[in-house]
Amino acid sequence: MQINQHWQGLDPDTRGASVAMGNFDGVHLGHQSVIDRARPHGPLGIVAFEPHPREYFAPNAPPFRLMNAEARSNRLAKLGVKQLFQLPFNAEMASFAPEEFARQVLAEGICVAHVVVGADFCFGKGRAGKAADLQALGQKYGFGVTIADLVKTGGREISSTAIRQALTEGLPREAAAMLGHWHRIDGEVIHGEKRGRELGYPTANMSVQGLHLPKLGVYAVKVDVLTGPQLGSYLGAASLGVRPMFGENTPNLETYIFDFKGDLYGQHLSIGLVDHLRPEMKFDGLPGLLVQMAADVARSREILTAL
Template sequence: MDIFDTWQGLGERYKNLHIGLGNFDGLHLGHQHLISELVNKAGKEGGVPGVFTFYPHPMKVLNPEGAPPMLLNQQAKQKMIAGMGVEVLLLVPFTPEFASLDPDLFIAEVLCRELKTCSVCIGYNYTFGRGGKGNPETLIKAGRDYGFEVNVIPPVTIEGTPVSSTLIRGLLADGEVVEARKYLGYCPFLDGEVVPGEMRGRTLGFPTANIDLENDILVPANGVYAVKVRVDGDNYLGVANIGVKPTFHGEGLRRNLEVHLLDFYGDLYGKKIKVYFTGRLREEKRFSSPGELVEQIRIDISKARIQSQQ
């Protein structure tokens, strides 16, 4: 997959471009369906499937205080899009200037003149252009005028509930990782580099890997989770804690993610690992003593092993 941050000249470089438009945060089942339709359409017509998206999230520019945390970082997002068969990713910086672009001008100058778009694939609630004034109807009308097709994808529903990034964020914020997986279509995960911690887990007999997390990525609710951890291409069961370690620190500290890998013997410092959240075991709590905490950790590990076999 080729990645660009500008649309200039791409219509000359890639003939017969079919473009999917959207933010695609989380690449949930709705996004996956849209991209699948896009790739199939391009394949049938001997064209090139491309995705046009933005970074950062538009709300980071339009309303920074109200901007939602992201479900995926850019590296993971790009890798997943490539795995869906997309050949061209247009990752455009979202700026105030771009936000002020008139919808009709975006269609005429970007989609038609620069990209020479053959077809556009969008979600049913897609908006674009200054003030979000552009919508599916805008594109359908323009398609008739300029000669490109528009495929509007209806909502994907699970048990009657439309799949959306907002819904998934709410589930993860409540620690509902199993429910979130239903709408994502994959196990929610976080990845990052293992950094030195307080070494407290090691002194308790349960060494943990402390993960350096990106600031704008959504972290599930505080608590203890059963996880699967990918390290250097290998998978391990584990128990993860998200929170502030109240037994030792009380409240008010920065949240962190630490993971105890089961049956792992080695040094993780400096390694990039990926932590998949397979289930929530319990809330984070304050224990009266380190000994009481150790007993609970043993219970958590036992539950994580049992859960992995279900």
């Protein structure tokens, strides 16, 4: 998949794409339905924004994103997307009236052949443009537009909001039913305090900065190592939280990968949350912590091998 960080000066081979357009936070089943509607009309592309417009307009609001840009691009590549137009959402982008956006960005910049959006799609300054407006502008500027119906499951619409709620409640399988895949946290392995190694459970540490936090605690997880010599899929147990045993206060994700040997510092991992095993706990001493860690690993193995 080719990632384009702008809409101007693009290579000629990016022209004529059939694009699904939106923020695609989570790339859930509703998003996938929009993407599937774009497939028949030309080389498959995505028009998305980075940062998320909500982050641009409210930079100090609590983190809400289900995915960072890396996780989103990884998921879109798995869906067969050929061109990702990851447009910078800045003062210029925020200032475009709906017609300016359709003409300058879609028609003249990206040179789209077809655009697919969800029925609730809004665009342009002040979110003034609606899906029907885009259809009319497509006719004016020479690209097709399809409006995809919203997707429901169990009688309710699939949304990033509903997925966030399921994760907040510690229900990753409920979230996965709406996502169509495990909820994943992707990123680079960073240096931690190396306490896990000293305790016999070496962990890969990853930042969760800027992301909506699922319920804190211990999870059974599926692990994909995306880069480096240990490339592949593994099973593990992960702790998401602030490590109260050691007086920490910045949340991170620490993953113990079963039967794994090697150095993962600087490599990129994708951690899929399968089951929430227990909340974060503070122990009176290391013996109690070690007993619980052994139990967490055993329970995670049991759950994951049954999948």
